Amino acid sequence: MGFGRTPRRLGGGAGAGILGGALGLAAAAQAAETAPGLHAHNAVGFAVLIGLTIFATILSLLYLRERARWARREHTLNTELAELRGAHDRADLLLGSEPQVVVTWDSRGEPLIEGDVGITAEGARPGSVRRVLAFGAWLVPADAAALDAAVESLRGRGERFRRTVHTLQGRTVEAQGQAVGGQALLRLRELTGERRELVALRATLEEARHGLDALSGLLDTIPQPVWRRGRDGRLAWANAAYAAAAEAGDGARAVREGAELLERTAREEAERRRSRGGAGPLRVSAVVAGARRTLDVTEVATDAGTVGIAVDVSELESVRADLQRQMDANVRTLDQLPTAVAMFDARQQLIFHNAAYRQLWDLDPAFLEGRPLDGEILDTLRNARKLPEQADFRSWKAGVLAAYRAAEAQETWWHLPDGRTLRVLADPNPQGGLTYLFEDVSERVHLESRYNVLMQVQSETLDTLREPVAVFGTDGRLKFANRAFTQVWRIGPEMVEVQPHIDQVIAVCRTLSPAEEPWAQIREAVTGLVDARRGLACRLALADGTMLDCAAEPLPDGATLLTHIDVTASVNVERALTDKNDALERTTRLRDEFVHHVSYELRSPLTNIIGFTELLGDETVGALNPRQREYADHIMRSSAALLVIINDILDLASIDAGSMELTRERVDVQTTIAAAVRGIGDRLAEADIALVLDVPPDIGTFVADGKRVRQILFNLLSNAVGFSAPGQQVRVCARKDGESLVLEVIDQGRGMPPEVMARVFERFESNTLGTRHRGVGLGLSIVRSFVELHGGRIDIASSPGSGTRVTCTFPVGDGEAHLAAAE
Numbered sequence: 001m002g003f004g005r006t007p008r009r010l011g012g013g014a015g016a017g018i019l020g021g022a023l024g025l026a027a028a029a030q031a032a033e034t035a036p037g038l039h040a041h042n043a044v045g046f047a048v049l050i051g052l053t054i055f056a057t058i059l060s061l062l063y064l065r066e067r068a069r070w071a072r073r074e075h076t077l078n079t080e081l082a083e084l085r086g087a088h089d090r091a092d093l094l095l096g097s098e099p100q101v102v103v104t105w106d107s108r109g110e111p112l113i114e115g116d117v118g119i120t121a122e123g124a125r126p127g128s129v130r131r132v133l134a135f136g137a138w139l140v141p142a143d144a145a146a147l148d149a150a151v152e153s154l155r156g157r158g159e160r161f162r163r164t165v166h167t168l169q170g171r172t173v174e175a176q177g178q179a180v181g182g183q184a185l186l187r188l189r190e191l192t193g194e195r196r197e198l199v200a201l202r203a204t205l206e207e208a209r210h211g212l213d214a215l216s217g218l219l220d221t222i223p224q225p226v227w228r229r230g231r232d233g234r235l236a237w238a239n240a241a242y243a244a245a246a247e248a249g250d251g252a253r254a255v256r257e258g259a260e261l262l263e264r265t266a267r268e269e270a271e272r273r274r275s276r277g278g279a280g281p282l283r284v285s286a287v288v289a290g291a292r293r294t295l296d297v298t299e300v301a302t303d304a305g306t307v308g309i310a311v312d313v314s315e316l317e318s319v320r321a322d323l324q325r326q327m328d329a330n331v332r333t334l335d336q337l338p339t340a341v342a343m344f345d346a347r348q349q350l351i352f353h354n355a356a357y358r359q360l361w362d363l364d365p366a367f368l369e370g371r372p373l374d375g376e377i378l379d380t381l382r383n384a385r386k387l388p389e390q391a392d393f394r395s396w397k398a399g400v401l402a403a404y405r406a407a408e409a410q411e412t413w414w415h416l417p418d419g420r421t422l423r424v425l426a427d428p429n430p431q432g433g434l435t436y437l438f439e440d441v442s443e444r445v446h447l448e449s450r451y452n453v454l455m456q457v458q459s460e461t462l463d464t465l466r467e468p469v470a471v472f473g474t475d476g477r478l479k480f481a482n483r484a485f486t487q488v489w490r491i492g493p494e495m496v497e498v499q500p501h502i503d504q505v506i507a508v509c510r511t512l513s514p515a516e517e518p519w520a521q522i523r524e525a526v527t528g529l530v531d532a533r534r535g536l537a538c539r540l541a542l543a544d545g546t547m548l549d550c551a552a553e554p555l556p557d558g559a560t561l562l563t564h565i566d567v568t569a570s571v572n573v574e575r576a577l578t579d580k581n582d583a584l585e586r587t588t589r590l591r592d593e594f595v596h597h598v599s600y601e602l603r604s605p606l607t608n609i610i611g612f613t614e615l616l617g618d619e620t621v622g623a624l625n626p627r628q629r630e631y632a633d634h635i636m637r638s639s640a641a642l643l644v645i646i647n648d649i650l651d652l653a654s655i656d657a658g659s660m661e662l663t664r665e666r667v668d669v670q671t672t673i674a675a676a677v678r679g680i681g682d683r684l685a686e687a688d689i690a691l692v693l694d695v696p697p698d699i700g701t702f703v704a705d706g707k708r709v710r711q712i713l714f715n716l717l718s719n720a721v722g723f724s725a726p727g728q729q730v731r732v733c734a735r736k737d738g739e740s741l742v743l744e745v746i747d748q749g750r751g752m753p754p755e756v757m758a759r760v761f762e763r764f765e766s767n768t769l770g771t772r773h774r775g776v777g778l779g780l781s782i783v784r785s786f787v788e789l790h791g792g793r794i795d796i797a798s799s800p801g802s803g804t805r806v807t808c809t810f811p812v813g814d815g816e817a818h819l820a821a822a823e
Helices: 002-034 040-095 141-157 193-221 240-245 251-257 264-275 314-336 355-361 365-369 374-383 393-405 442-463 483-489 493-497 502-509 516-527 568-618 626-657 669-679 681-687 706-722 779-789 815-822
Strands: 100-105 111-115 161-166 172-180 183-190 226-229 235-238 282-288 291-302 305-312 340-344 350-353 410-415 421-428 434-440 469-472 478-481 536-541 547-554 560-566 665-668 690-694 701-704 729-737 740-747 793-798 804-811
Touching (some): 141 161, 193 240, 226 240, 235 251, 240 251, 264 291, 291 314, 340 355, 355 434, 374 393, 483 502, 516 536, 516 560, 547 568, 568 626, 665 669, 669 681, 669 690, 669 729, 681 706, 701 706, 706 729, 706 740, 706 779, 779 793, 779 804
Parallel strands (some): 690 729
Antiparallel strands (some): 100 183, 161 172, 172 183, 226 305, 291 305, 340 350, 340 434, 410 421, 421 434, 469 560, 536 547, 547 560, 665 701, 729 740
């Protein structure tokens, strides 16, 4: 500011000097004019000299004044410069007092790096200014990425931060960033001494805090109540299980309200046990979540008070009681077993025996209750002559007692002097000791001998049979073959004795019966590895014309029984019957072809008859008298009935030939029923039969041949009207049941007995049942054929006197799929 004011003052002094010089010159000029005697040139020079003198004087005075002012200003600036240099030196001293780097960014974003860049050194590679901001070059990757993000936030949004990072050499560096005076400042300082210890202690404290939180979270998840008490005995902390058991909501509320899980007597007893130095849990009874439970409480004294945990052992006590009851039940069960059982502990003392053991050896109960040693029992039994006779009893006894040192169970057989045979099983116990099982197998040995005798008898019996019989074992070898088998297949006795394999037997038999397939099936039945064994039946043709029915049946022991039966006579009869059946089938085909051909031949002239009869009835060729008109009506009705019969025959013939094709379309159920009803309307009125329709208005449509569905309904309605009496009613019902359309025609007529119902769908089967209804017996047969062509089914229910119900079920859906299924 001194520089701004000084020029203005300079300008003012100069103006005054110039003004003074001008005045002097004017005075000199005036003096010259007033003094006429002076020379004009000398006067002007004198005036100029005076003005210059005055100007120089004033200028000198101003110079001296400004020089003194600038001297004072220079002294002030020098003082300030010395102070700034001192501050700079102190800042350099402070910055260099410890390894650190300060990075500042100005408004243009250029970084200024100051300090000891040695903290970026890596091994033998020294630090450099360019490596300071390349954090990934000297910091661990995770810390480098975090520091980069923090610096970006500092420069972009001015967010301050403070964190500890680690170099690749394992040193610890503190990074601190903040905004100062509109600039971003980053300070990197290597931690040493107490500061490093402080950071380590802070990290340890944080880790301990996290560990404590994790431990608290873990304790909150366990189902056992855990708590901590202070030195004053008050509750200081409790987990969630404690709060739930004490019905306190949460742990903080339990501490705040001092909720107690244990009763006062239990707490006092636990305090007394701790004071006496007692170890182990204290079993108490407490109310847990409103229910009385048994708890094992363990409390441990600490410097800050006590910590405790309660384990619910109610179920353990229940299991222990159940185990004791189970053991008692097992003892009672073992006591009822016929097998003698005796248990000895690791010291070879008797700890348990059942009633069968006492009965087997007939020992004194008092002697057994005294828990004798195993060797003492053996000596007692030897003295009573109840053990097998041994030449060296001492060695035999040592061998019996050696089972205590065995790793696996040992099985031996004792043949007693009284003729009994015992199976003795000595099973070592995992906890030490031995368990004896004495099983009396005398009866089983006797039964085995009898079984062997029976097997011999059975072999002799099979050997006398006339039917060939052979038995193959599980290994596929011939175990038995009777004389008939060896004679039929010409197998010598020397071959039977060596028990040949099934392949060898088949090789011999194929010389007489060369067909390969039956023998492959027999071999599979004998040697095949299948999950479930099944029997086999096949037929063998011998070269001499003999026919044998072969049966292979699996036996319970895994063997296979092979039997043959001579069915030569039966096969001859069967062939004769087959030939006769073929002749009958050819006759049936000829009949169907004849009917089909004749029906086509009759249809054309019948159509002409109907056409000409309609012309006569319409009187287009001339008037008819009443008798002629009546004859024409009779011809018309008879021709129409005959046409219906011929059409039915043609339809059945087409179905039999497989040429009947359905015209699939979307059929409206209500419209189709109405069309069928219109076709039978005259007969309903003539027979005085009431028709009831039970069709829902929203029944909709389905895919079918509409013409054939109308024909089905027409035939069913014709039968219902024909077998109904005047005044009765016929009911037509339609409904959709899931994926099916159900059409029912129900009448109140005479009904049908079971023998008539069994043949009602057969062709040309007609039965008037006492009514005036006549027919050729094709209506229901055609109905069933058309329903089955649609992939549906027809059911009929009737009984004498209760009418008849015919139910037709059509699939609703893809008509082509159903047609394929029906075919």
